[in-house]
Amino acid sequence: MSCIFWNCQGLGGPLTIHVIGDLLRRFNPSLVFLSETKATQVLIEKLKRRWNLFGLAVDKVGKSGGLAFFWKKKIHVDLISFSSHHIDVEVHSQHDNLIWRCTWFYGYPEHENKPKSWDLLRTLHNHRSFPWMIGGDFNEILSNSEKEGGLARLPYQIEAFREILDVCNLSDIGYEGYPFTWTNKREHPNTIRSRLDRACANYEWISIFPDAKALHLPFPGSDHIPIMVALQREPRVNKRKLCRPFRFEAMWIGRGECEDIIRQTWGENVTSEPMEDLIWKRNECRIALTKWMKYKLRLFGLN
Structure with missing residues (x-):
């Protein structure tokens, strides 16, 4: 099983839809999350039929925002909650009767609204205690080594992100590929690159999927790159060990x-x-x- 998430910066253009279709054919993901879709429910319904997937969407606000989540028809998904900045679901694996939680996240991009992002993460953490993976565009970095160009992030801004991940018992699962997931697409010396998109998980989820990895997929035509989380689950799981601390x-x-x-x-x-x-x-x-x-x-x- 694999998941792909991407801040696609709008589904209005045929090139973006073509790229998503290519990702579906090439990687055959079970779960797909798109943020900043700027799309209507009518378009999402058309894409569900076109790609032969189940799906749900959160409407855009004005001319921006919008979330969409698609999944294969053989995967059983239960919706827990949603907002303009997240979609939270339970994923049921029929193969081994395993249930885990998957949250797709889109952090507030404005500096003054960052506390709202962290409050939302805190609320999501307190909601359920399943093995949990959360992925998306957090619109923040964990270290200035995750940023190239422009002014350095202030320590208190980075610390606020780190602190909420600690509160939620979440750890970055790491990645392979190009180190940055977003660029302002400006010419040198005004180019800025950052790792704003990531996948994090709690210890219980990592215990089930110890070989999971986030792959940064190359796509030079957008501000953000798509990310695929390949789960590569082990054939056997000792459930008694899931909650054992490190x-x-x-x-x-x-x-x-x-x-x-x-x-x-x-x-x-x-x-x-x-x-x-x-x-x-x-x-x-x-x-x-x-x-x-x-x-x-x-x-x-x-x-």
Whole structure:
């Protein structure tokens, strides 16, 4: 199973619809989320029939906004809630009777409205406790290393995003591909690039999908790039382990692979980095070690 999400900057043009159709044919995703559709319900209904998918949409506000969520007819999806900035669903896997939560998110782009984004995330977190993945355009970065060009983000702005992810027990699942997901498309030296789009998940979801990865798909014609989350779920899941907190095992100390993971995650010059960056790297290191541990257990048939 895979999911694709994209801030498509409007479904009005035939090129955008052609690109989405190409993504569907090429990657065959089970779930597709589009933000900034600027579309009417009539257009969404036409696209559902054209792509042979189920779907639902949140109307645009004026000439901007709009969300759309499509899914394959063989996937069972239950709607939990929606607004002009999110669509929250339960996904039921008929193959293994697994239920997990998927939230599609579009953060407020205006600086003065950022607290509304974080309040919405807090509300969503308090709603249900399933294994949870959330993806979309958060309109914020977690570090100035996720930005190129323009003025640096102020520390308090970055910290507010980090803090709400910690409150919600969410961690970025990482990515492969080009490091930035948005550009202002201006000529050098006025070019700005940022990683505004991402997928995050709680520990329970990562335990079920330890090999999940977000792939940044190349598409030079838009401000944002599409992102595909490939789940690559393990064939067996020990449900008793889903809620077990992360613990560093003493026996890992003697393993060279474990040391390499820690060095790669933390880097060589950790003492010169701001404290908030070091704190965030703790979560990245935890995810990397969790995935390594799951891989080792699979090799020996222990999970």
